[in-house]
Amino acid sequence: MTYRVVQWTTGNVGTKSVHAITTNPNLELVGCYAWSKDKVGVDVGTLCGIAPVGVTATDDVDALLALRPDCVVYNPMFADVDELVRILAAGVNVVTTSEFITGTGFGAGRDRIVEACRRGDSTIFGSGINPGFIQLFAVVTAGISDRVDRISIVESFDTTIYNSPATEIPMGFGYPIDHPDLAAITEKGSRIFREAVQLVADAVGARLDDIRCEPRYAQTTEDLALPGDWTIKAGCVAGIDVRWTGHVGGREIVEIRGVWTKGQTLDPVWSTDFGYTITVEGRPTIRSTLSFEPPPDFAGETLDDYIMLGLTITAMPAITAIPAVVAAPPGIATYTDLPLLLPRGVLNA
Structure with a gap:
């Protein structure tokens, strides 16, 4: 099946996530959340240094949730519990590269996340420290x-x-x-x-x-x-x-x-x-x-090109987990809960 994905932010890791999502035939980018006002209304491809992809960034969370995506790829460095609760309670799964594995660092916020998963019948997976695997x-x-x-x-x-x-x-x-x-x-x-x-x-x-x-x-x-x-x-x-x-x-x-x-x-x-x-x-x-x-075919011209190459190994574990997370029972999932994560859609055939 094809998984409908909303990208959450287009910073360093988010940019690599967009690159991976838009080149994977098993994934469809249907929306993108923009944290910065100056990114609202701009094509996501333009924001991420690739050709336009026909999806514009927005800060309208309700509009993004109304798209009924299968999953949000959540890439802020620091997770916002209120945002996660809103997404999960709406029935949308989350994979994240932020500081989230078990959620224990959020204290009472973890209980709110668990309850949001219950209400929305949704799952959250945090790939963890860099690199996430x-x-x-x-x-x-x-x-x-x-x-x-x-x-x-x-x-x-x-x-x-x-x-x-x-x-x-x-x-x-x-x-x-x-x-x-x-x-x-x-x-x-x-x-x-x-x-x-x-x-x-x-x-x-x-x-x-x-x-x-x-x-x-x-x-x-x-x-x-x-x-x-x-x-x-x-x-x-x-x-x-x-x-x-x-x-x-x-x-x-x-x-x-x-x-x-x-x-x-x-x-x-x-x-x-x-x-x-x-x-x-x-x-x-x-x-x-x-x-x-x-x-061998990498054409790096700036230091940022090499940095972005390295960030691939941060972005990909969460994206690879999407099918397993969508299929998982509601709640917080870790590597100990999910089956073997298979790298589908990435083979350069």
């Missing part, structure tokens, strides 16, 4: 060991060229290195890692006693001028290493860690790899490294 990759890898002692996921990048201060400042970038609330800021900004730890633990049948957040920081020794007219002053945070860990009986069994740096002026100096490392300690211990590179 990395925790699923770890779980699948653990399935080839006959004993698992610990699972570790490490994301490591130099994010200097990444133009998104709105998503990095909430993590702690740019704050004075001695800011008294720095650890609390990072814990709040990276709370989706907590949900990811819980997901991995649930997948291996572990009941966690404790989940901890342990950040550490590096400062820049020089002012850093960054994309987005953003400057990190000397003495302020330009490197974040945050570990979220799950514990059973005093023993660490799950680690999800992000190491992000900016430039070559850090104090202390950190040696940063590039990519994702998944380690399943057990019998046997299995270590996998995930990296990505352009295809």
Whole structure:
């Protein structure tokens, strides 16, 4: 069948979602929500740097819901509970790349989302931390060991060229290195890692006693001028290493860690790899490294072209999940609830 899709916002990840939706024969883009007033009435293809697609962006939520889409692809960085409740209560399923896996970070907002799913007979799926499938990759890898002692996921990048201060400042970038609330800021900004730890633990049948957040920081020794007219002053945070860990009986069994740096002026100096490392300690211990590179026909002319290529792996897990989410029972679905997600409609035949 063809799934009718509404795209929610056309930022960095949303742009990649539009590219994927409009080239997939199993998906039909029927509408698009515009957060910015200047995007209202503009063809979605024009907003996303491709040929016009015959769908114009709107901020009229009622009009979008009246289209009766099968699914909304929800790509804001930070989820709005009121928006999600409105969509789900209207009977529209949601797949999202925002900070949502189990919804526990929303507190009472999670109960509202569950109730909206019940009223609308709808389902919400959050693909999780970037890239959205990395925790699923770890779980699948653990399935080839006959004993698992610990699972570790490490994301490591130099994010200097990444133009998104709105998503990095909430993590702690740019704050004075001695800011008294720095650890609390990072814990709040990276709370989706907590949900990811819980997901991995649930997948291996572990009941966690404790989940901890342990950040550490590096400062820049020089002012850093960054994309987005953003400057990190000397003495302020330009490197974040945050570990979220799950514990059973005093023993660490799950680690999800992000190491992000900016430039070559850090104090202390950190040696940063590039990519994702998944380690399943057990019998046997299995270590996998995930990296990505352009295809032979890629014609990148700017740094933004390469950034957008990388964002594909953020957008696609949610889109790949659409058929399974539409078919799922109402409520919050995670990777542990859905069947194998099949990449339909993407083969370059």
